[in-house]
Amino acid sequence: xxxxPTDSQxxxxxxxxxxxxxxxxxxxxxxxxxxxxxxxxxxxxxxYVSIDATMRNWLNPTRSYMRPVEIGEVMRAxxxxxxxxxxxxxxxxxxxxxxxxGWQEYWLGPAKHLEHRQTPRGGKDIDHLGLxxxxxxxAYFGIxxxxxxxxxxxxxxxxxxxxxxxxxxQIAIAHPKCTVIAIAGTPDKCAELEKLxxxxxxxxxxxNFRKAFKKVGLxxxxxxxxxxxxxxxxxxxxxxxxxxxxCGAISQYNAKTPYPLTNTPSLIAMKxxxxxxxxxxxxxxxxxxxxxxxxxxxxGSIKYEYHLLEPRQGERNGLGRCTEGMEVVYQGKNYGKTLxxxxxxxxxxxx
Amino acid sequence: xxxxPTDSQxxxxxxxxxxxxxxxxxxxxxxxxxxxxxxxxxxxxxxYVSIDATMRNWLNPTRSYMRPVEIGEVMRAxxxxxxxxxxxxxxxxxxxxxxxxGWQEYWLGPAKHLEHRQTPRGGKDIDHLGLxxxxxxxAYFGIxxxxxxxxxxxxxxxxxxxxxxxxxxQIAIAHPKCTVIAIAGTPDKCAELEKLxxxxxxxxxxxNFRKAFKKVGLxxxxxxxxxxxxxxxxxxxxxxxxxxxxCGAISQYNAKTPYPLTNTPSLIAMKxxxxxxxxxxxxxxxxxxxxxxxxxxxxGSIKYEYHLLEPRQGERNGLGRCTEGMEVVYQGKNYGKTLxxxxxxxxxxxx
Numbered sequence: 185x186x187x188x189p190t191d192s193q194x195x196x197x198x199x200x201x202x203x204x205x206x207x208x209x210x211x212x213x214x215x216x217x218x219x220x221x222x223x224x225x226x227x228x229x230x231x232y233v234s235i236d237a238t239m240r241n242w243l244n245p246t247r248s249y250m251r252p253v254e255i256g257e258v259m260r261a262x263x264x265x266x267x268x269x270x271x272x273x274x275x276x277x278x279x280x281x282x283x284x285x286g287w288q289e290y291w292l293g294p295a296k297h298l299e300h301r302q303t304p305r306g307g308k309d310i311d312h313l314g315l316x317x318x319x320x321x322x323a324y325f326g327i328x329x330x331x332x333x334x335x336x337x338x339x340x341x342x343x344x345x346x347x348x349x350x351x352x353x354q355i356a357i358a359h360p361k362c363t364v365i366a367i368a369g370t371p372d373k374c375a376e377l378e379k380l381x382x383x384x385x386x387x388x389x390x391x392n393f394r395k396a397f398k399k400v401g402l403x404x405x406x407x408x409x410x411x412x413x414x415x416x417x418x419x420x421x422x423x424x425x426x427x428x429x430x431c432g433a434i435s436q437y438n439a440k441t442p443y444p445l446t447n448t449p450s451l452i453a454m455k456x457x458x459x460x461x462x463x464x465x466x467x468x469x470x471x472x473x474x475x476x477x478x479x480x481x482x483x484g485s486i487k488y489e490y491h492l493l494e495p496r497q498g499e500r501n502g503l504g505r506c507t508e509g510m511e512v513v514y515q516g517k518n519y520g521k522t523l524x525x526x527x528x529x530x531x532x533x534x535x
Numbered sequence: 536x537x538x539x540p541t542d543s544q545x546x547x548x549x550x551x552x553x554x555x556x557x558x559x560x561x562x563x564x565x566x567x568x569x570x571x572x573x574x575x576x577x578x579x580x581x582x583y584v585s586i587d588a589t590m591r592n593w594l595n596p597t598r599s600y601m602r603p604v605e606i607g608e609v610m611r612a613x614x615x616x617x618x619x620x621x622x623x624x625x626x627x628x629x630x631x632x633x634x635x636x637g638w639q640e641y642w643l644g645p646a647k648h649l650e651h652r653q654t655p656r657g658g659k660d661i662d663h664l665g666l667x668x669x670x671x672x673x674a675y676f677g678i679x680x681x682x683x684x685x686x687x688x689x690x691x692x693x694x695x696x697x698x699x700x701x702x703x704x705q706i707a708i709a710h711p712k713c714t715v716i717a718i719a720g721t722p723d724k725c726a727e728l729e730k731l732x733x734x735x736x737x738x739x740x741x742x743n744f745r746k747a748f749k750k751v752g753l754x755x756x757x758x759x760x761x762x763x764x765x766x767x768x769x770x771x772x773x774x775x776x777x778x779x780x781x782c783g784a785i786s787q788y789n790a791k792t793p794y795p796l797t798n799t800p801s802l803i804a805m806k807x808x809x810x811x812x813x814x815x816x817x818x819x820x821x822x823x824x825x826x827x828x829x830x831x832x833x834x835g836s837i838k839y840e841y842h843l844l845e846p847r848q849g850e851r852n853g854l855g856r857c858t859e860g861m862e863v864v865y866q867g868k869n870y871g872k873t874l875x876x877x878x879x880x881x882x883x884x885x886x
């Protein structure tokens with residue numbers, strides 16, 4: 185039996201960032217005493233937290249699909265961890281759980297906020313935050329339910345080397361007769377995407393990008409992770425009945441001034457749609473997505489990667505790398521899913 | 536038996552307008568000899584043509600839902616008319632027909648391009664171009680198929696006094712428990728819309744419009760006839776799962792520079808959609824819409840109006856008023872559907 189820890193470090197929202205990136209002042213590190221567990225509660229050691237582009241939105245005091253994180257509140261983040269103590273039925277020490285665990289060493293709360301996770305033989309715990317986590321769910325329901333992808337269509341994916349994009353891209357490649365155009369921001373990412381079998385890979389930082397994009401021609405489905413200028417370019421190249429899947433707008437979340445779109449009237453002429461969605465709303469159908477993705481993975485049609493930030497040498501946890509994780513995502517330094525390992529090495533379960 | 540006319544006047548596209556409104560140079564008047572009818576052809580005296588905001592788009596040499604009108608080609612327009620001669624089965628003199636008759640005195644072509652129309656007792660021929668024409672079809676399929684209007688929702692309609700908007704507004708008022716906000720551009724139009732029973736009527740030219748619009752609160756369905764600034768304001772006030780019906784963008788068709796939208800990322804946060812459509816695609820279901828609209832009309836729930844431009848005194852037809860008709864629409868001088876009466880008074884059927 186492990187000892188129950190007595191204190192926990194955590195990052196709370198200290199000062200909302202203005203338009204633009206988070207700063208050193210945005211979060212502050214706190215240490216708290218862990219209270220005794222009440223009936224129905226579980227104490228979880230946080231092992232990995234997911235870093236997602238949308239987290240920047242949670243820091244704005246504006247109406248969105250979730251309430252903003254409040255000043256003084258632990259920064260919200262999806263995570264996986266291990267139960268270290270439980271006064272709740274069905275949860276025992278060392279259980280692997282998924283939940284909104286936040287940027288903290290230990291999560292304490294009612295068991296109803298946790299979900300059990302099982303890692304299949306040969307699988308990785310962190311896949312519960314990636315391929316089979318919210319990224320995989322977002323990719324699957326986005327491309328099929330919102331994008332209504334059909335055989336033989338031309339699909340463009342922006343942010344194609346990102347946590348969601350990398351899955352969407354490989355779903356599209358595996359889909360019968362589709363032509364897949366992936367957009368990313370570095371030569372390395374582009375090289376990886378080419379290896380996966382994309383028909384065209386474009387680097388949006390390339391000076392000839394606009395010209396190259398025109399050659400892509402008319403588009404049936406655009407899976408948009410970035411918004412802004414690329415979205416406006418796509419709007420000018422829609423096929424009739426095209427679907428734009430509005431998944432993210434990472435180019436806009438930190439922008440000092442939003443990019444002005446001018447081509448939306450083409451939605452009318454092309455009888456096309458732009459539709460936003462949040463994967464949480466498909467929770468009742470997650471197993472459908474998981475089954476599909478696991479099958480693609482087992483066939484070798486999905487290769488998924490993680491950009492992992494581990495605790496710095498000499499630090500007791502990975503909290504010191506969380507804001508860095510957000511920078512990684514916003515600067516597009518990640519290939520695949522960005523995660524921060526919170527728990528120190530001596531505590532971690534197998535990857 | 537009427538005499539078969541020997542010549543016909545028509546307006547052809549002479550010079551494409553640059554960005555901005557049509558000019559005196561855009562169209563030119565021609566007179567042609569009417570050729571002999573071939574087998575399967577019908578000659579139609581054009582009585583009324585429909586003036587629609589979308590016509591401006593047909594003059595641009597750009598890809599759209601229809602090919603552009605070519606230089607030298609008769610300006611495209613939906614119209615109704617009477618058969619004056621026929622070598623086609625099923626078409627006889629004086630039949631009322633609907634088709635893309637164009638800005639001309641006489642239409643000659645294969646019968647397959649025409650549809651018979653019957654005006655019910657007490658009805659008006661021109662309703663085939665308005666309430667039961669493409670405006671009615673656009674309103675019905677837009678609000679129900681694209682907008683998926685549900686009981687109790689808050690609906691905003693821009694261009695609410697226009698050909699389509701006036702129908703949508705009254706459908707929404709008649710729909711159970713909906714809150715209907717109508718936007719128009721003159722005090723007179725606003726007064727008429729208030730009489731119809733809108734819950735709120737806003738004049739977008741009013742200096743307090745922005746402030747008043749904020750008070751409208753969160754929106755479930757936006758039926759967009761105008762695009763531009765009002766669309767961007769709506770995007771900032773969406774309820775979760777809101778639907779924006781992209782019907783028209785009249786504020787943009789003549790604009791020298793397009794209005795830059797900045798609020799589209801809210802589509803993601805609100806899981807909302809913007810969807811374009813063209814009513815032609817619902818042709819197989821027109822009778823469903825006609826039945827619905829006729830029932831609302833018979834209950835007194837739809838009052839429809841026409842802004843009619845007739846031939847000027849001393850002119851043999853109404854062609855001289857066609858470009859004026861377009862100006863009427865773009866300057867928002869019409870309440871309801873704008874039509875030009877092409878045939879001279881001596882030739883016309885009853886309104």
